Amino acid sequence: MTPASPLPIEPDWSEDLVLRIDDLCSVLAAYLDASQIEAVRQACWFSAEAHRGQSRKSGEPYVFHPIAVTRILAEVRFDHETLMAAVLHDVIEDTKISKEQIAERFGTEVAELVDGVSKLTQIQFSSKVEAQAENFRKMFLAMAKDIRVIMVKLADRLHNMRTLGAMPPQKRRRIARETLDIYAPISGRLGMNHLRLELESLGFAYLYPLRHRVLADAVRKMRGNRREIMGQLETRVRNRLLEEGVKARVVGREKHLWGIYKKMKAKRLPLKEVYDVYALRIIVDSVDTCYRVLGLVHGLYKPLMGKFKDYIAIPKANGYQSLHTVLFGPHGVPIEVQIRTYDMHVMAEAGVAAHWLYKSPGAQGNPAQVRAREWLQKLLDMQRRAGNSVEFLESVKMDLFPDEVYVFTPRGEIIELPRGATAVDFAYAIHSDVGNTCVAAKVDRRLVPLRTPLENGQTVEVIITPTARPNPAWLSFVVTAKARSSIRHYLKNLQREEAILLGKRLLEKSLLGYVSSLSELPPERVQALVKELNVAGFDDLLADIGLGLRVAPLLAKRLLPGAETVHEAAARSGTGQPLLIRGTEGTVVSFGRCCRPLPGDAIIGYLTAGRGVVIHRDTCRNVADYKKNPEKWIEVEWAHGVSGDFPVDLRLDVSNKRGVFATVAAAIAESDTNIETIQTSERDGVVGTILLTLNVRDRTQLARVMKRLRQLPEVLRLTRRSS
Incomplete structure (x- = not known):
């Protein structure tokens, strides 16, 4: 050149x-x-x-x-x-x-x-x-x-x-x-x-x-007293290290304003109670010396219990390594001390840019570069699972604010997770398939709920079942981006499969009497409709029906022009074959939270765009509004042998006496029924209200529970609630 x-x-x-x-x-x-x-x-x-x-x-x-x-x-x-x-x-x-x-x-x-x-x-x-x-x-x-x-x-x-x-x-x-x-x-x-x-x-x-200016002024005013304390600490530590023949660089460090502001806001502290505004950093020549210096400073000043962190043995996600401890310094002021080697110090300040030498794909690079590439690979996996760019950015933001927790597998391997991570996050950190099929977890050999937050040092074991699948409710408590994106990805695929099956059932129901199966439809009519509606294939059309985006009777008329659909015949004669609901459907058949239908209740289905069929009791107050769109209503009926637990809401007006809450809970437990949520309120000092959500199998079990509760002298009134 x-x-x-x-x-x-x-x-x-x-x-x-x-x-x-x-x-x-x-x-x-x-x-x-x-x-x-x-x-x-x-x-x-x-x-x-x-x-x-x-x-x-x-x-x-x-x-x-x-x-x-x-x-x-x-x-x-x-x-x-x-x-x-x-x-x-x-x-x-x-x-x-x-x-x-x-x-x-x-x-x-x-x-x-x-x-x-x-x-x-x-x-x-x-x-x-x-x-x-x-x-x-x-x-x-x-x-x-x-x-x-x-x-x-x-x-x-x-x-x-x-x-x-x-x-x-x-x-x-x-x-x-x-x-x-x-x-x-x-x-x-x-x-x-x-x-x-x-x-x-x-x-x-x-x-x-304005906040920056006010905080900067406040820190500047308090700097004098703290600097004197830090000066005493630096001098005493430096002299102690010289006495022991330890070569070290001892420097004071002032916490930057954004860090102080975040701590004050998160913990609701005034500035005078933020004790790590100043810290002491000790830089030595080897890892062995780090631990030796830790013992020396603990001999000079008492350490604050629970504040020691060993990031040398277990580095942070970005490769950061140091020993952190908090000492009761001069005049009882807590002072943070960081101890690290020179190489660790360079890595802590420059990270992937430390001693930069661009590596070929086969080379490893420094530890920070290796960890960065692992993180980027994880981002690629998330990007493939994310539905759109906004969802991807949301996942990345979650991943950018880790406050690490370190837990162990039963084999003793360390798994690093962000603060607040649960057993489900742990399962997905091991492998997506483990997360998708987990059903329970043991923490330190004790069974715990999957939503239990994990703590440092715990040993976690995940119990899996090959037939299990992710629960949409997990999205409300998982904290890792990988778990969230994996669950969403699985549910999207599951929703499509279920939507196709439901769409097929709805379309076959509308064509009953003309074809016994969709395979009997004229292929040219199917292809013509697919092309006319500008969808990729017939499965996409069925998925749209199952998700409530298209109405099955209208499409049936277009597939077989001139044929009277079951929907029309039922409307004319008052009869029709209902769609059977098993109660175990997933993402495309759901149950209205407004009325909480149970097996045994008279029910009706409403096609909701994007959600599939929502099942309501036929006495639900929302049915009156929905009937303005009769083409979106479908006749449904409970299938035989429905299994599973269904939530139901009860309201109890009770005498406001000591022990009434325990009496009600004991009566429910005797009926082999689980209480999901419970709320209490006092009306006038004499009468109190208890709002319950129970899990029951059907109307028969509910009737048994209600009968038992009505026998209690403390219960003045009992009703099944609908919003």
Whole structure:
């Protein structure tokens, strides 16, 4: 590649541009060879020519931005291809230069990186949320191909945040919120702590300028007293280590404002009760020395029980390693102490960018890079399962805020989960098939409900049944993105299969008397209707019927013009063959929460768009409204031998006496009936109300329970509730 010559540029900023490029190249001289530096210089001049005439909101030439982004990456010693991509990262999006032209001039690798960073602007979306989510989806997919893409994107966001003051207030707040929600957590997830801290500080300042200013003033005022305490602590620790011949670097660290603000908000604390505003960091030469120093500082000051964390033995998800302890410092003030090696310190600050050397697919890289690639692979799996970009972004956000819990499998393997994770999250962390078929769990050899939150150090065993399937209710308590996306993916496929079967039953019912099976329909009529309605196939048509998106009698008339459907015959004669309901249907046959139908109740079905058939008691108050659309009503009937437990709501007016609650609960237990929920209220001091939700098999069991409750002298009135 021949050396680039400066392009003819505007005289008012040409000298400044040359200085900026020279400054960048002087940083690169510390670790790149001359030919690589020259390649980056040529990319700078190419970018300057491409962005000629473009300015930023601040009024400065646009090319100053990509050069500043490249400088941020150069400070952590990225390879020259990444630096060239950084200086060209807006060329495809904002100029007439194409990806092919970049590939021809600077190589395919640089062109692919630039394309990965470029925003998705050609596709039209229905909302800004969807457009933003799709941009993030593309970014994560590009990251999975080449992790350097996110490095350029993060550096780009950091420089934009540094120059955000030129933007209008509303746009400043939007960009700051996006930074705090997505980009800063990604930096943390990749272990790039120095970058995360600056993104969070700038995001806080622009999103909540008044809160930032007030908190900064308060921290500044309290700094004097705490600094004196920290000075005493540093001196005493340093002297103790020298006495023991331990070579160490002892430095005080001040917690950044966003971290203080989040802690105050989450724990509802005043600033004076946030004790880790200042911390002590001890950096040593080896892992053995870390544990030795831990013993020495515990000998100097008493540790706070329950606050010790060993991230060396069990690193965080992003590869972070340190020993954390909290000491009762001088004057009884709690002080956090972090102990780590020099390598751990570099890894903690730079993460995947530590000692950057881009690896080929077969190479392993540093621990943070390995963990980052594992995380990106997990994101790819989530992306494949997600229904749309908004759902994918929601899953990623959940995954970006882990507060880790470490539990063990029965074999002693460590499984890392976010705080609040349940046994179901654990099952999906092992494998999707384990999660899909889990039915129970043991924690430390004791059976627990699947929704039980797990705690550090527990041993978890999952019990599976091959015929089991995910429960939609799990979505209300799982916390990991993998569990949520796997459950949704399974239920979507299950819903389609069930919708096809239900649609087939409904259509066959409408055609009864003309064909005994849908296979007897004229193929040309079926294909003509499929084409006319613009669906992919007959199964899609059946799925739409089962989901209530299309009405079976109307489609039956179009499949066999002139035939009187069962729906019409039943309406004319007052008779018809009802659809049998087994009670065990899944996602496309549900039971109205308004009336809680039970086997034995007279029931009726209503086709609801997207939900399939909703079963109601024929006395339900909602039936009157639904009958305005008679074509959506279908005759249904309980099948023989219905099994399962069904919820039913009862209201009891009882004498407000001591022990009445226990008396009612005991009577229900004697009837072999389970109480799902219970609420109590006092009406006037004499009469109280108990609202119960019970699980019963049918009307017979309900009648037995109600009879037993009516025998209690404390029960004044008993009714089955309907909303």
